[in-house]
Amino acid sequence: MRRDIFQAIADPTRRAIITLIALHAMTPNAIADNFNTTRQAVSKHLRILTECELVKQEQQGREIYYSLQIEKMKEIDKWLNQFRKLWETRFNQLDNVLLTMKKKKKNEK
Amino acid sequence: MRRDIFQAIADPTRRAIITLIALHAMTPNAIADNFNTTRQAVSKHLRILTECELVKQEQQGREIYYSLQIEKMKEIDKWLNQFRKLWETRFNQLDNVLLTMKKKKKNEK
DNA sequence: TATATGTGCAACTATTCGGTTTCGCAAATT
DNA sequence: AATTTGCGAAACCGAATAGTTGCACATATA
Numbered sequence: 001m002r003r004d005i006f007q008a009i010a011d012p013t014r015r016a017i018i019t020l021i022a023l024h025a026m027t028p029n030a031i032a033d034n035f036n037t038t039r040q041a042v043s044k045h046l047r048i049l050t051e052c053e054l055v056k057q058e059q060q061g062r063e064i065y066y067s068l069q070i071e072k073m074k075e076i077d078k079w080l081n082q083f084r085k086l087w088e089t090r091f092n093q094l095d096n097v098l099l100t101m102k103k104k105k106k107n108e109k
Numbered sequence: 110m111r112r113d114i115f116q117a118i119a120d121p122t123r124r125a126i127i128t129l130i131a132l133h134a135m136t137p138n139a140i141a142d143n144f145n146t147t148r149q150a151v152s153k154h155l156r157i158l159t160e161c162e163l164v165k166q167e168q169q170g171r172e173i174y175y176s177l178q179i180e181k182m183k184e185i186d187k188w189l190n191q192f193r194k195l196w197e198t199r200f201n202q203l204d205n206v207l208l209t210m211k212k213k214k215k216n217e218k
Numbered sequence: 219t220a221t222a223t224g225t226g227c228a229a230c231t232a233t234t235c236g237g238t239t240t241c242g243c244a245a246a247t248t
Numbered sequence: 249a250a251t252t253t254g255c256g257a258a259a260c261c262g263a264a265t266a267g268t269t270g271c272a273c274a275t276a277t278a
Contacts (some may be wrong), residue, residue: 080182
C-alpha cells in the first residue's frame with residue numbers, strides 16, 4: 001500500500017515512536033510501554049510507518065524488532081529545501097516590501 | 110485555536126498551497142484557481158494554516174492576501190535535526206551490526 | 219505436552235477531516 | 249441605488265483516522 005510520509009508523521013504518537021526507535025530497534029511491546037495506549041494501537045502505527053517505508057522490521061524468533069529507516073526521513077528534508085533558500089536569504093521580507101508598495105500605489109490613484 | 114504544524118502539512122493540497130504562496134502573497138480566489146476544488150475548500154485550508162501560524166493574512170480592501178510565514182517552517186527543520194546526526198554519521202548501520210551480534214549471541218547459547 | 223508470551227489482524231466505535239452547498243456581509247463597480 | 253465581486257461561516261456528508269476489545273497463531277518455556 002502506498003502511503004504519504006507527511007500523513008504518517010502527522011500523528012504525535014507516531015512521531016514519538018520514530019524518535020524512540022531512531023537509535024535502537026525495539027519490539028512493539030517495548031515501544032508500547034512508553035505510551036498510554038495498547039500494544040495493538042502501537043502495532044497499527046508501526047504498520048502505517050512500515051507501509052511508507054519509514055520503518056523496517058526484523059523478525060527474531062517470536063519477537064519483531066522495529067527500527068527507523070533513516071534514509072526515508074530525508075524526503076521531508078528534501079521538501080523543506082525549497083523553503084530553505086527563503087529563510088536563508090530574505091526574499092520573504094522583500095515580498096512584503098513589494099506588497100506594501102503595491103498597496104501604496106493603489107491608495108494614490 | 111492551537112494547531113499542530115505536522116497535522117497541517119499532512120494534507121497534499123495544503124502543502125501545494127504553501128509552495129504556491131511562498132514567493133508571492135495571494136488571494137483565496139487566485140489560490141483556488143490552481144486546484145480542482147472550490148474557493149471555500151481552499152478557505153478552510155487557509156484557516157488551518159493560519160491557525161498554526163504557517164500563514165499570515167493581510168487585508169487590502171475586500172481582498173485578503175495570504176502569504177507564508179517562513180519562520181514557522183523552521184520548526185519542521187528543527188524536528189528533523191535530531192535525525193540529521195544519524196544520516197550524516199552512520200549510527201544506524203552501527204545499530205544494525207549490534208543487532209546482528211545480539212542475534213548471533215542468542216543463537217550460540 | 220500444556221501453558222505463557224509476542225505478535226498481527228478483524229470488527230467495532232467515536233471523532234476528525236476534506237469537501238460541497240448555501241448563506242450573509244462588506245467592498246467595489248455600474 | 250442596484251449589482252457584482254471577494255470573502256468567511258455554518259450546516260451537512262461520506263470517508264478516513266485512532267483507538268478499543270477479542271481473536272488466532274506461532275514461538276518460547278514449564
